[in-house]
Amino acid sequence: MAVERTIRHIKALATGAKYMLGGHRLTLMYPDDVQEFPDGYRGMIEYDWNTCIKCGLCAMVCPADAMKMYVSKEESEEGKRPVRRPGINYTRCIFCGFCVDICPTNSLKFTKVHDVAFYTFEEQIFPPEKFREGVPKPQYDKKPRRVRAILDERRGIRYEPVE
Template sequence: MINPLAKVASQLLKEPATLQFPEEREALEDNYRGVHKLDMKTCISCSACAKICPNDTITMVDTETDAGTKKMPEINLERCLFCALCEEVCPPKCLILTKDYSFEGYDRREFVRRPEELD
C-alpha cells in the first residue's frame, strides 16, 4: 500500500515542472518565428510584404518619419501565420521575424502593431 504522506513528500522535493515566466524562458530553435521587427529607416514603402501575405495580416498605413509621411506595414498579430513570406520578399530586409513570442493583451486591438511599435 502506498503511504500518502511519503507520496506528497516526494512530490514536494521535485523540481518545478513549469518555467517561472517571464524571468525564465524556454530555449528556442534557431528557426523560431516570432513577432516582427521593422527598421523604419530602411523601409522603402514598396508594399511587397502586404501583397505577399496570405492572410491579409499587413496593412500599409501612413507613418510620420524624418523624411515626411510614408506608407509602412502595420501588422495584426492575431491573423499572422508566422510563415515569414513577408520577411522573404522584403527587398532591403528591413522586416524580420524575431524570437519574441511574448505578446499578450486584454483587447483584440492590442494585437495590431503600428510601424512605430515594430521599430
C-alpha cells in the same frame, strides 16, 4: 477471439500503468521555465524603420492579411504625398514568414519572442509607429529558468537548462 480480446485489454491496461508509474512529463512549466528557441525560429517580427523602402511587398504577399500598409501622417505632410509603411496585426498573423522572405532590404526580421498575449484586442495591432519600437519583452514575476527542448529517442522531449 475472446481470449485475444482479453489479452489486448490487459496489454492496454499494462501500458497505461507503465506510463502512470513512469514519472516522465512533457509539460513545459511556462512561467517558471522559458524555452530557448533555435536559430531561424519564427516569432514576432521586428521592423527596421530606416532601411524600409516602403515597397509594400510584405502587405501584398501576406496570406492572412495581417501585414497592411498604413499612411504615415507626419511623413505624408512633410513630403506632400501619401507615404505608406507596414504595420502588423497579431490577431491575424500566422507566422508564415512570407513577409520576411520577400522583403528586398531585409527590413523585417524574425525575433525569438513568441509571447503573443495581450490584454485587449487593440494592443495586438501594431501600426508602423508602434511596429518600429520592436517587440514587447515578456514580463515575468521572477527570473525564469531558461531551458532548451531536446529530442530524446526514449522519452520524447526533455528540457535542459541553458546558461
